[in-house]
Amino acid sequence: AATGSPVRWLVDHRLLVRVAGGKGGTAGMVELPREVGLLLRRDTGPLGPLRTSPPAVASTPREPKAADSAGAGQTMEVVRHTEALLEQLAAEPAPVLRSGGLGVRDLRRLARTAGLDEPTAALLLEVAYAAGLTGEVELPGAAGRYGADQQVMPTAGYEMWRAGSLAQRWEQVARAWLTMTRQVGLVGQRDDRDRPITVLSAEAERAGAPAARRAVLGVLADLEPGSAPTADEVLTLLDWRAPRRSRGREAAHREVLTEAASLGVTGLGALTSYGRLLLAEATASEDRDADDPLGLRADADEGTGTAVRALDALLPAPVDHFxxxxxxxxxxxxxxxxxxxxxxxxxxxxxxxxxxxxxxxxxxxxxxxxxxxxxxxxxxxxxxxxxxxxxxxxxxxxxxxxxxxHGGLRVGSAGAYLRSDDEALLAEVLADRRVEALALRRLAPTVLVTPYQAGRMLAVLREAGFAPVAEDATGSAVLSRPKARRAPARVSVATRALDPLATPRLPLPRLLGVVEQIRRGDAAARAARRAPAAVRGGTPDGPTPATGHSEALAVLQQAVRDKALVWVGYVDAHGATASRLVRPVSLGAGYLRAEDERTEMLHTFALHRITAAVLER
Incomplete structure (x- = not known):
């Protein structure tokens, strides 16, 4: 059957033929005709020149020791810059945006303080987060500059990381870079919705990022030690190894080479010896995890890895003096x-x-x-x-x-104080066990302080039998009287009934306005009685009016064109039905704008509340 697969297309166009026989293991098998194969293998064929061996690297090789020394120096810088960034986060945590990640201003601030460019700072922040050195902290009720309630700061694992050696600290960072599913090169670009991709945002997640790093480092590892191919040569080797897998990912592979140089995995363009060991350890660890996904078998060779030992031999020995x-x-x-x-x-x-x-x-x-x-x-x-x-x-x-x-002046906090000119009385209060809950402390022969507020101190002292008096900041006694709560004043009913002059009189303009409103209400009632029965909700006399919603809209559109009067039945906000004789002005956006003939006022009706519409005869 036609499945649309490439094999079916090749068979239909006679580029693949079925294997004759069809018994045993050859059933349903196809093969490439010899003539087609010879055509494809020509240098002028559709596939171009085919190489049976990988392309050669024409770049000048580096001395392995020089590459290792350059990479080791870069590892020291990586550790130092990572520590500087995390110290800045500890001093001033960065708020998390509502859409996730850190803001552009915070990235610039951290990069400027640490003396780095923004791409390198973004790489180190992403790697530190992947290594567990930073994390988010929930801050309920404390909004940041961007309205966030989370902040990024160093974790408890950062202190353990600082206690390790330089090689151990770098190995933790580099291993996190190898395995993290983040493509740091996307930071600063735009996503599908034209929004900037920020550091630690979800838009930088790429599941194929670890495979891309292992593929690029695998190409360097298969070359001779000290080989320093250019980026184009690495891309050519990747295309020769897996053409379909590498095409379209050239930008990601170039980013891997740049990040490896920034992290010290490569030196002078060549893969370092400890970088080669780190890649082998990471691959072996993945194979071990695949064989034992539950971690039931204990790892016999746990401890310092070979990459750490190799890097320790290249780094200068730590000193304990200055x-x-x-x-x-x-x-x-x-x-x-x-x-x-x-x-x-x-x-x-x-x-x-x-x-x-x-x-x-x-x-x-x-x-x-x-x-x-x-x-x-x-x-x-x-x-x-x-x-x-x-x-x-x-x-x-x-x-x-x-x-x-140092310490000549002391600064502290106190909730309230207790002072008296009678030192014996203060000594009695300080020795009274009934007021031990106040945690009183003597500051001077005539002053005691407590961490609690003045209201609690007054209550406890009065319960213990003392008679303290509150005072304000100037030392004046604070008078306390019970406040009587009263309702607003009202006129007695008897007074209003006996005194006819007590009835308030309305001004003449307001009285005329009330009469006018009453007359308009009477006219509206008479008009409602004259409205068609369909508008009032009853049975109409004579021809059947437009009671359906679509028919009512047609009547209203005709009335707008003819500028004719129309009876509109509608349901108000309280669910009551009403009718009104109006002259429609406009109809659109879900609303009817019409002028009332009696009041000469412009009203707006929601179309979904209109129940009927009848032209005035």
Whole structure:
């Protein structure tokens, strides 16, 4: 039967022929005729030149060690920039838009603060979210700048991520990039409804993104170590391997090469040695998950992966010391250990980052350390223990001066206070166990404070037998009298009945207006009695009027054209039926606009409420 399949089309056009016989396994099989096959294999045939071997890479190969060194340096930058972005999110969380994702302004703010371009910042934010380092937090009742009730900020896993080594932190980020179903290159483009695609929005989801990354990295992994093909050569190799699968996805494959270089998976255009190991581990992990989807078999080789160990050998060893200069700058000659990095974050201000980072000790940083719980002796001990150079005398003086002034003023909060010139009375109140719930604390011989409000303090003290008096901010006593609630004043019925002059008199213009309304009501009643029976809801006398909705619309259209009077029966908003003699003016948009002949007023009737329409005879 004609199924519309490509095989059926080829058979119908004699490009495929049935296999003779039809017994056993050959039933329903087709084969390609020899003449057609020879034509297709020609270089001038419809398929063009066919290559039996993959296209050669003409680009100059890189030294594997140089590629690994360049990639390792990029991994350090990736970890540093990711940490800077997440620290900015911790200081000022980004609100989630109503349509999902982060706003363009927040992306620009984060990129500008971290010193990155917007595409790189979007990539690191997407990868950090996929790695579980950031997440949304519900904020009920607290709307953001865009009316959102969610904010993106670092998760608890971010603290564990910071405690790991550089290689472990990079491996977690790179593995999330390999497996996430997000195409970061779509950020900034327009979707089908011409709306911008933002970071972390649902429009950037692409189920084929992991397969595209593995395909591109697989091409690089199959080449010799140090091979650095261009993007066009990689696309040619992908087209040779799977023509139908790779066509139409050239832009996504180019984005994979750019992202791999930004994340340090490739160096100088070549796949690094640890990147090759990471790809092999990710593929083996997927195969293991496919064989054991429930995770019943324990993984025997859990722990640090080979990619982490290979990258650790390329990165400089972490240091646990620094060099203090005479100008109060601190030089860290290498990547700091997690403990040293945490201490420097508190006691110093960062100035530059890289292989050797530079920090500066200032008055504000020393004050921040004292606020965090350090004492002057703790800071002196920290600099003596961590510094490989003698501690400058200026740093010692700076710590002592700031510590001497620190805490001279205390700031706190209190709900209410209790004061008295009688110190013995305040001592009695403070010692009374009946008022222990107030958690009173003595600030001065004549002043006590409590975290609770003044109303509760008054109630508890009065229940305990004391006689406190409330006072305002100026120290004046607050008088408290019961407020009597009264209804609005009314005139007695007897007074209105006995005093005829008490009846209010209407002004003459208002009285004439009331009479006019009464006359119009009488005229409307008489007109309603003269209305046709179909409009009133009864049986009409004589010819049958237009009672159907479509017939009523036809009568109204004729009345609009002829400018004739017509009786309209309709149902008002309260469900009561009424009739009115009007002259239609316009009919459209579901409404009838007509002029009442008696009142000379313009009325609007909803067409779905009109029940009948009869021309005035």
């Amino acid at each position: 060099l203090v200069q005479a100008d109060l700058t601190v030089v860290v000659p290498g990547p700091p250990e997690p403990a040293l990095a945490a201490e420097l974050e508190v006691v110093a201000e960062p100035e530059s980052a890289g292989g050797a980072s530079v920090h500066r000790i200032t008055t504000a940083s020393v004050r921040r350390a004292l606020d965090a719980g350090y004492s002057a002796d703790d800071l002196h001990d920290l600099f003596r223990r961590r510094s490989r150079t003698p501690v400058p005398q200026g740093l010692t003086y700076l710590v002592d001066d700031v510590a001497r002034k």
